[in-house]
Amino acid sequence: MDCVATGGNVKVLAKAIHSLSRIGEELYLEPVEDGLALRSVNSSRSAFACFLLSPLFFQRFQTPSDQSFRCKMPIKSVQAVFKSLASLDRSVEKCRIQLNSEKSRLTITLHCKHGLLKTHNLSFQDCESLQAVFDKDSCANVLQAQPRLMVDTVLHFPPSLEEVNLSVSSDRVWLRNHVEDDADSSRAMMTELCLSAEEFDHFAVSTQTSITFCLKELRGLLVFAESSGLPISMYFDEPGSPVILNVTDSVLEGNFVLATLSEESHPKNHVNSNTKCPDTEQPPDDFMSDDMDSFLIAMETSELPGPSHVPTSPPRLSNRKDNRKHSFSEEEQEEEALTEGPPNKKFCSLFFGSVLPTPSHMPNQTMQSQEVLASDSEDENEPQTS
Amino acid sequence: MKFRAKIIDVGCLNHFTRVVNTVSRLTKACVLRLTCDHLYFVLSGRVATGGVSMWCELSQVNFFDEFQLEGVSADANEIFLEVAPENFSRALKTAQNAKSVKIKLTKKTCPCLTLAAELPSLSSVSRVVTHDIPVDVIPRRLWHDFREPQMPDFDVSIYLPPLKTMKSVVDRMKNLSNYLVLEANLNGEMNLKIETDLVSVTTHFKELGNPPWGDDGSQSSSPTHRDPDLMAEARVDIKKLQQFLMGQQVNPSKAMCNIVHRRILHLIFLHEDVSLQYFIPAVE
Numbered sequence: 001m002d003c004v005a006t007g008g009n010v011k012v013l014a015k016a017i018h019s020l021s022r023i024g025e026e027l028y029l030e031p032v033e034d035g036l037a038l039r040s041v042n043s044s045r046s047a048f049a050c051f052l053l054s055p056l057f058f059q060r061f062q063t064p065s066d067q068s069f070r071c072k073m074p075i076k077s078v079q080a081v082f083k084s085l086a087s088l089d090r091s092v093e094k095c096r097i098q099l100n101s102e103k104s105r106l107t108i109t110l111h112c113k114h115g116l117l118k119t120h121n122l123s124f125q126d127c128e129s130l131q132a133v134f135d136k137d138s139c140a141n142v143l144q145a146q147p148r149l150m151v152d153t154v155l156h157f158p159p160s161l162e163e164v165n166l167s168v169s170s171d172r173v174w175l176r177n178h179v180e181d182d183a184d185s186s187r188a189m190m191t192e193l194c195l196s197a198e199e200f201d202h203f204a205v206s207t208q209t210s211i212t213f214c215l216k217e218l219r220g221l222l223v224f225a226e227s228s229g230l231p232i233s234m235y236f237d238e239p240g241s242p243v244i245l246n247v248t249d250s251v252l253e254g255n256f257v258l259a260t261l262s263e264e265s266h267p268k269n270h271v272n273s274n275t276k277c278p279d280t281e282q283p284p285d286d287f288m289s290d291d292m293d294s295f296l297i298a299m300e301t302s303e304l305p306g307p308s309h310v311p312t313s314p315p316r317l318s319n320r321k322d323n324r325k326h327s328f329s330e331e332e333q334e335e336e337a338l339t340e341g342p343p344n345k346k347f348c349s350l351f352f353g354s355v356l357p358t359p360s361h362m363p364n365q366t367m368q369s370q371e372v373l374a375s376d377s378e379d380e381n382e383p384q385t386s
Numbered sequence: 387m388k389f390r391a392k393i394i395d396v397g398c399l400n401h402f403t404r405v406v407n408t409v410s411r412l413t414k415a416c417v418l419r420l421t422c423d424h425l426y427f428v429l430s431g432r433v434a435t436g437g438v439s440m441w442c443e444l445s446q447v448n449f450f451d452e453f454q455l456e457g458v459s460a461d462a463n464e465i466f467l468e469v470a471p472e473n474f475s476r477a478l479k480t481a482q483n484a485k486s487v488k489i490k491l492t493k494k495t496c497p498c499l500t501l502a503a504e505l506p507s508l509s510s511v512s513r514v515v516t517h518d519i520p521v522d523v524i525p526r527r528l529w530h531d532f533r534e535p536q537m538p539d540f541d542v543s544i545y546l547p548p549l550k551t552m553k554s555v556v557d558r559m560k561n562l563s564n565y566l567v568l569e570a571n572l573n574g575e576m577n578l579k580i581e582t583d584l585v586s587v588t589t590h591f592k593e594l595g596n597p598p599w600g601d602d603g604s605q606s607s608s609p610t611h612r613d614p615d616l617m618a619e620a621r622v623d624i625k626k627l628q629q630f631l632m633g634q635q636v637n638p639s640k641a642m643c644n645i646v647h648r649r650i651l652h653l654i655f656l657h658e659d660v661s662l663q664y665f666i667p668a669v670e
Contacts, residue, residue, distance in 0.1 A: 149508065156480045156515050187496065189473045190518040198509030 001031050001069060001099040004060040005053075009251075010095045010110075014082035015224050016051040016254065021075045022220030023049045023256075028130045029106070030070035031063035035252075036097075039130045040075065046259035047217040048132040057251040059094070069099060071106065071124035081108050081120045132257045136244045139235035141168060141209060144202035147225035149195075150232055154222060156193050157215065163261070166236075166243075167210035171197045178212045178261075201231055211239050212261035221245055221256045239263045387523070388456040389420055389465055389491040391446070398449045399487055403478040404635045405660050409442055410471035411633030412664070416440070417524060417532050418499075420465040422455050423447070427471065428532045437667035438626055441535055448659035458526055465491070466524035466532060469499065477501045477517035485512065496520050535665065538652055540644035541618035543599055544570040546653075547591045549641060552578075553631040555589045560624050562587065565669065568627075568643070568651055569619035572596050572612060580624070597642050618647040620668040627651075630664050638662075 005013050016038060020027060024040035024047075031037070035054040041047065055061040063069075082088065094111035100121070110118040153175055157164065163178035176192045197203040225232050225247050236243040240262030247254045393399045409416060409427045419426040425446055431439035446453045457463035481487055481503035492500045498518040505513040524532070546552060555578055559566055563580040570576040576591040630653060638655035645651060648668050655662040 158476065187520045189476070189520065190494070190498075191477070192516045192518075194514045194516075196507065196509050196511035196513075198511060199507055199513075 001064055001097070002060065002062040003031075003036060003058045003097045004094060005057065005097075006059045006094045008089060009057055010082075010092050011085065011089045012057075012228065012252070013053070013095065014085055014088055015227055016053075016252070017075065017078055017082060018085070019220030019224040019254075020049050020051065021079055023047050023217050025075055026072045027075040027078050028070065028072045028127065029124070030129060035061070036063075041130060041132070042217060047214060048130075048257045049217075049221070049255065050132075050257075051252060051254045054251045054253075064099070070127060070129055072127045072130075073106065073122050073124040077122050078108075081110070081118075081122075132242070134242055134244055134255075134257050136233075136235040136246065136255075139237050139241070139244065140206045141236050142202060142204045142233060143168070143173065143200050144231050144233040145200045146231055147222065147229065149199055151222055151226050153193050153195065154215065154219070156191055161215055163212055164215040165210060165212045166234075167208075168205045169208050170205060173197065173200070202233070207238070209236070209238055211236050211241075211243055213243050213258040217258060218245065218256060221247070221254065224254065236260070387458055387465055387491065388454065389489075390452070390454050391450045391489045392452040393449060393487045393489075394451045394485070396483070398451075399478075399484065400482060401659075402444075402449045403475075403482065405442065405444060406471060406474050406478055408633045408635055408662070409440075410475040412440055412629060414472065415468060415470050418467045418469050418521075419532060420455055420467070421457075422453075422463060426534075430531050431665060431667070436623060436626060437665075439535060439665045441663040443661045445659050462526055462529075464529075466529055467491075467497075467499065468522040468524055469519060473517075473519040474499070474501075477519060481505065481515065491521075492518070494518050497523050535663065538644060538646050538650055538665075540652065541612070541647045542570050542572055543597050543642060543644045544572075544574065544576055545595045545597060546641040546643055547576065547594060549631060549634060549637060553628075556624065556628050556631060559587060559589075560628055564624055565621055566624040566627060567619050567621045568645065569617040570594075570643070570645055571617045572614040575615075575617075577617070597640075618645040620645050620648060620651040620666070621670070622651050622666045622668055626666050630666070 017027065020038060020040040024042045026040065028039040028041075029036070030039070032052075035052050035057065037050055037052050039048070039050040041049075091112045092110050093113065096107075096109040096111070098107045098109070100107050103121070104123065105121040106124050108120045108122065110120075112118060157175075157177055161177050165174075165176045165178045167174040167176070173195045174192055175195075177188075177190060179188045179190065197205075221232070228247070228249075230247040230249055233246045233248075234243060235246065239260055242257050242259050245256040245258075393402060405427075413429045417426075417428040417430070419428055423446060425444045427440070427442040429438070429440035431437045455463065455465065457465050478487075478501070481501070484503035484505050487501060487503045490500045490502075492498050494500075497520070499521050501517045501519065503515050505515060507513040556566065559578065559580045562585060563582050565580070567579040567581075568576070569579065574592065574594045574596055576594055577588050578591075579588045580586065634655065636657065638657050640656040641654070643651060643653045646668075650668060651666040653664040653666070655664075
């Protein structure tokens with residue numbers, strides 16, 4: 001693989017990486033047919049982001065012909081390559097990303113002014129393709145706004161606010177801070193911002209609805225959009241379906257997919273069956289109580305024989321929403337899994353299937369169509385649903 | 387019990403916000419007392435606050451365009467609310483360019499002060515941001531806890547040095563010691579002193595001037611009977627003094643302090659339409 005970005009696009013690349021860093025700890029890199037995909041996911045699998053940089057974004061774009069290369073690496077190491085964003089466009093003329101397959105290193109070379117070359121060799125891990133299943137075009141509601149509008153609305157909420165609720169009617173949009181239904185919440189300060197549909201570039205609401213999602217993870221996209229001046233489009237449906245935020249221009253597309261709170265305690269499409277995945281180990285820093293995550297983690301390591309089953313429709317899995325608010329410490333996670341009763345509301349985790357480029361590449365797969373992949377059997381407190 | 391008020395002037399809004407910000411820096415919770423003519427932010431001295439108390443008085447007519455109050459009863463036409471000033475501050479923060487700000491006492495899941503700001507927008511319809519600040523209504527039987535503090539029988543009253551200077555001196559002293567002695571006399575002289583095992587530092591201020599309290603003040607002995615060079619002092623927790631100085635956002639038109647020798651440091655800041663009093667108890 002050999003890609004070269006020049007001029008202002010180096011900064012755009014850096015900003016994309018920085019905004020992905022607000023989502024997850026690892027950067028997944030995969031050259032695909034349409035360009036270079038940079039993706040990240042958060043540890044609870046409730047937020048996913050992907051920047052697709054088209055071949056036109058690059059001065060040169062060479063990818064391995066079999067398109068089987070994909071890797072992930074700690075996002076902090078990649079951010080370190082592109083630190084001091086402000087001076088990037090003044091000093092860096094060209095950025096070259098190459099795969100050094102003999103040494104298993106991804107080499108990022110910054111060609112700077114005065115002939116200075118900064119070469120970074122990053123080690124990476126092989127992984128499966130990370131992809132969230134989502135379809136913007138099937139969403140009932142679409143809003144599009146200038147980034148300034150979004151940034152200004154978000155300003156009314158404290159930076160520490162986690163979840164926000166977005167409600168739409170035929171001509172209005174309300175943004176409220178979301179507060180948990182517990183003892184403390186009755187004393188919490190509630191903030192609501194009401195905007196008229198006229199402030200949006202595009203406002204297509206087919207059903208009045210109200211969704212709740214995590215604001216924190218979105219801030220990365222807002223920063224990117226504001227600096228690039230690109231309008232942000234929001235696609236959403238009923239609560240429980242993910243909300244998709246999109247920025248597009250001729251050479252790149254960014255999609256931030258966030259899970260939304262589902263209203264019922266037993267979400268409609270909750271599918272619960274025994275996982276059939278091999279060799280799962282409890283990942284050390286993951287706090288989901290079901291096995292879904294361990295399956296996903298296992299999927300991403302190179303130990304698995306190959307792409308495994310792909311569900312035909314995106315099933316929804318519940319996730320312990322309460323965990324999101326706590327720090328990611330192991331002891332806490334385990335205690336919570338054991339002691340807490342099922343919360344009334346749960347964030348739906350996005351399903352990540354192993355996405356295959358073409359059906360012909362899956363000779364040995366075991367298609368286990370509608371079944372998914374989480375088992376609550378180990379956690380006695382989880383509701384038993386099927 | 388009803389309360390509704392409205393601010394439409396940007397200057398008044400900014401000024402009111404600064405007052406609320408100052409109060410929010412001084413305490414996490416305080417009592418908001420509303421009467422037909424005034425608003426008071428009150429903190430009554432308690433062990434929990436280290437004995438510090440605060441009284442901030444605003445004349446409502448200088449801030450609000452509309453102000454309607456119906457108190458607890460006809461003979462007690464006041465409302466006492468316990469509120470976290472930081473919430474108030476946060477609500478006001480993003481409303482600084484609002485066309486109007488309305489404040490109302492409402493009942494949501496609990497009693498709230500609802501602040502609604504009408505903001506400029508890109509369209510013909512204004513943006514409206516509403517904040518519901520939870521409050522606790524304080525029953526009448528507890529109102530006596532929040533009475534206006536009496537002017538103490540002070541020994542010395544003196545104008546403070548320029549706040550900026552005083553603040554920087556106190557900031558540096560804080561690194562060296564936990565306690566500071568403020569002493570002053572009727573000759574316009576003030577010293578800020580700290581003393582530790584290793585070092586003692588004194589900053590001297592001269593020609594500060596002494597407020598002419600006259601018959602209004604409750605000085606037990608008239609000024610002529612007190613030796614003008616005799617210092618009255620109060621040893622206070624330096625953090626409390628620093629907190630008070632740090633909170634000030636605007637230079638007051640008058641800043642003074644009254645010292646009750648070894649008992650209390652009483653700081654008074656006056657602006658045209660706001661007065662702020664802060665009592666710091668002296669420690670041994």
